[in-house]
Amino acid sequence: MDIELRAVKDEAEAKRFMIACEATFGDELTDDDWKDFKNVLESDRTIAAFDGDDIIGTAAAFSFRLTVPGGGEVRAAGVTVVGVLPSHRRKGVATKMMRKQLDDVRAAGEPVAILWASEGSIYQRFGYGLATVGQQIDIPRTKTRLLNDPDRVGTVKVGVPMENVGDLSKVYDRARSERPGMVARSEKWWKHHTLRDPERHRDGGGPRFSGILEIDSEPAAYALYRMHHKWDDGSPQGHIEVKELVATSPVAEREMWRFVFDIDLTASVKAWWLPQDSPLMLMLMEPRSLKARASDSIWARIVDVPGAFEARSYNGSGEVVIDVSDDFCPWNEGRWSFDISDGKARITKTDADADIKLHARELGALYLGAFTFAELERALRVETWTEGAIGRADDLFRTARKPWNPEIF
Known part of the structure; x- marks a missing residue:
């Protein structure tokens, strides 16, 4: 053919x-x-x-x-x-x-390619590794009481998302600067991708709204949501669908969820693609009621080992030699010295003995911090050739926050 x-x-x-x-x-x-x-x-x-x-x-x-x-x-x-x-x-x-x-x-x-996979088995063949994990929730509004609930902070303005791109982007850009996995959004992207809301994609729900939380007169969080109405014997049985909730601080995140949970005329709140380390479970009196379920989000393909890994930061100083196998991008094959000094890496090919052996897929899983070397080792996805290498590598690669990407593209 x-x-x-x-x-x-x-x-x-x-x-x-x-x-x-x-x-x-x-x-x-x-x-x-x-x-x-x-x-x-x-x-x-x-x-x-x-x-x-x-x-x-x-x-x-x-x-x-x-x-x-x-x-x-x-x-x-x-x-x-x-x-x-x-x-x-x-x-x-x-x-x-x-x-x-x-x-x-x-x-x-x-140096990197990323995607959302229709089926992970397709793209792992080509060296993509699971790079971010998202959570889905479905919680009854009767179970949304906050633990140690303080007084409300800030005020929320409800509006049409397209009319509030400026405030939405301010919040998003502040959050993105601290969260691996997020991508920059242009005004054109906001208007023609993130905020597009064709009726055929509403799944029977209403139009999308934005709720923007202001603290000290500055936008601090937002939620993009829609209402799905359903009534049974005169009682509301519908739900709120949260497309995206982004916050710039823990307090702002708590207050944004408080707003969503308090929307009347619905019975539950559903959301997709919360961060892997979302604090919401720890904020609730009834965390089990979230019915949280983890799922793969973006997959990453390391195309250029030095170009990708020298762009990120590390912890302290040290060296680990990683033997990479990569049949689809053979230029990545071989032993690489990750020489870390004060949080910055110099990555070069080396003839030195390897400490760890893995496939390019595992590089994708490690890159943004979704998984550790120890977790991959327990999943039988890396080989250790030097005693203590896994611990040393995790000390160097450890990230403060789990990566997150909130939007399918």
Whole structure:
């Protein structure tokens, strides 16, 4: 089968590209979808797989700035719209697209690629590792009493999200500077991606609202939410759906959740993609009632070992030698010296004996701090060749906060 891979040439072909992508997921491209998506799609970063004149596979990437441990940033490819039509699956098309994409990412000087996976098994083949974990909750409003509940702090303003991008971005940017895994958002991204709210994606709920908490006249947290109304024998049985809740301090986070929990005419609150280390469970009188469930969020592919790991910070000083196997990006293969001095790394190839051996997938899981070397060792995913190496490595790599990415892209 002769498959041609190339970027789309013009807007008409870009629209065909997105129609094909939606078809791979059994959906259709509406005019509203296209109106927004064409504003964020980077046409030169698309990979269209052609069988003759037909587009039968799609992949693309966004040019992101990703926050890493220590508050710095690294350029990252935000992999998106990956799909192959059912007629052409299991014929190597996805592998060819991933091969071309990672080669392009490397050529562009981006050390990392990140994505949300439809199925983790697909992308682990290509060296992606689980880089952030999110939590989903579903709590009855009758069980939302706060522990050691103090007086309210601040005031909340409810409005239309599109009219409050300035305040939303202020909160988000402050939070992002301290949270690995979050990506920078432009005004265009806010308007055409984060805040887009087509009726067909509301799942029977109402329009999305923003609640913005102000403390000392400054925006300190926000919640993007919608109400799902349902009544049974005159009593409300619906729920609040929280799309995103971001705060700049623990107090602001507590007060933002207090606001959400107090919204009347609903029976429960549901939220997706809370951080792995969300303090909410410890803030409640009845933590079990959260019914918290963990799930994979973004996956990371280390494309350039020194470029990725020298961009983040570490703890103290020390050295660990890691032997990396990487069959899909062989330039990463070999033994790497992670020489840490006062929290900064110098990473070079070395002939020294390795302390730890792992696959590129594990580098992705370690990169932002979602998992430790010890956790990976207990999962039989790393080999230790030097006594005490796991502890030394974890002391160096330990992060203050777990990584988080709140938005599917």
